[in-house]
Amino acid sequence: MNCNGCKKCGLKLTGAPSLEELKVAGRFPSEEERMKGPLAVIECIEEIPCNPCESACPQDAIHVGNPITNLPAIDYDKCIGCGIxxxxxxxxxxxxxxxxxxxxxxxxxxxYEYLPIPEKGQAVKMVDRQGQVVCDGIILRVNNAPANHSTAVVTAVFPKEYYEQVISIRRL
Structure with a gap:
């Protein structure tokens, strides 16, 4: 799918895509897909020359293709949610x-690229795509391995009813 910020999907009109825009554009897992377990979700809306996600995926589940400015697409039949x-x-x-x-x-x-980095067991506020607090959460783990090149990968648990809204945590 190629998006030029058209009124049809609106992905570039407000700065951050809404959940509805992501769903209309086919960029969010369906209810059936989410029942498979962990899945990568790519909320990329920038058509720039970029494909490290495609190169990194050991399951060949992410496809950018040609031209390299295509938005990445995920094959949820192949994605195992490894998070690489x-x-x-x-x-x-x-x-x-x-x-x-x-x-x-x-x-x-x-x-997560802010300091301080959250710690396992820490209570946090989960936020939506606009940075608004949605619910409480708890940090399950933090992966700050050298292979991540200074980008910590934080995993948090939160009430299931906020699955579609939550995108991150409020900065500490």
Missing amino acids: CIACCPGLAICVRDYTYSSSEATISFP
């Missing part, structure tokens, strides 16, 4: 969502 793509995205536009974490909770793994 999260830290490699220079636009910080990839997260891994897991709707199946438990009967009442979901998780999200996302890039």
